[in-house]
Structure formats: structure tokens, C-alpha cells
Amino acid sequence: MKKFLFILIGLVSVFFVNTAYAVCPLCAVVVGAGIGFAQWIGVDDSITGLWIGGFTVSLITWTIDWFNRHNVHFKGRKILTTLVYYIMIIFPLYYPLHYIGHPLNRLWGVDRLLLGIILGSILFFAGAVSYDYMKRKNDGHAYFPFQKVVMPVAPLIIASIVFYFITLYY
Secondary structure (H helix, E strand, C coil): CHHHHHHHHHHHHHHHCCCCCCCCHHHHHHHHHHHHHHHHHCCCHHHHHHHHHHHHHHHHHHHHHHHHHCCCCCCCHHHHHHHHHHHHHHHHHHCCCCCCCCCCCEECCEEHHHHHHHHHHHHHHHHHHHHHHHHHHCCCCCCCCCHHHHHHHHHHHHHHHHHHHHHCCC
């Protein structure tokens, strides 16, 4: 039951967005490159999942922002967009590829890749929201160059380092 609540809290937190906080294209490129590089050098699935989660949130915010700019409005578009992206990413990792669900690939009782995706989603989203909040508090200006890139990506980097040390012993 704890696993289900943990997953549910992670996914539900994305549904409570009042505004689309679009992230820059550079963030998405960095996240995408990070996923490929991590798999190539044999990084633990929990760390790879962090970057997949961040990339997913980036895609969701881009899509919602695109809807807003093109006046595409329909009931439940944020929830539907979120569900579609997570299904498109998680389902292939679970069923045909079997990356998710292996009983020996668990950390704290949760699949490592799924755990990383959930935490990465939350952290990337929190970083993007924090950037938007800080920018509003500073009269619409960033505090430093490339803050829009640093704020969402920095939590993923920090979490990757933390998970590196955690997974050394698990």
C-alpha cells in the first residue's frame, strides 16, 4: 500500500498545475542526452529514471504550453496530456522491454526505474516552479544567466549524486 501511495502522490502532484511552466529547449536536450549517456555507461536504473522523469515533465509542460499558445482548449487537457505521456513512456518500459517490473531490480521495495521516474518528475517540476516563482519575485527577471536551465536541472544532478552513493550499497 505504501508503494501505491508513493506512486500516486508523485503522479497526482503534476495534476495540480494552474499554469503551464514551459521549460527551455536546452533543458530537454540536456535531459535527453543524460538518459542516453547514462544507459551507455551503465548507470543505475534509479538514476536513469530521474532523468526520464525530468524529460517527461519537460515534454508535458511543452505540450500544455503549445496548447495554450494555439488556443487548444478541452476539458481535462492537463490531466489527459500527463497521463498520455506517462503511459507512452512507462508502458513500453514495462511490457515489451521489461525494464520495469523485474523482482531483483528494486530499491526500497519499488522498481528502481519507476522510483527514479517518479522522483525525477517531482524534482524537475519543483525546479521549474521555483524558477517561475523566483522570476515573479524579481519583477520578471532571472537572478542569473541561464537560471531557467539551472533551476529544473540542478535538482536532477543533485539527486543523481545522492542516488549514486545510495546504490553503491544496494
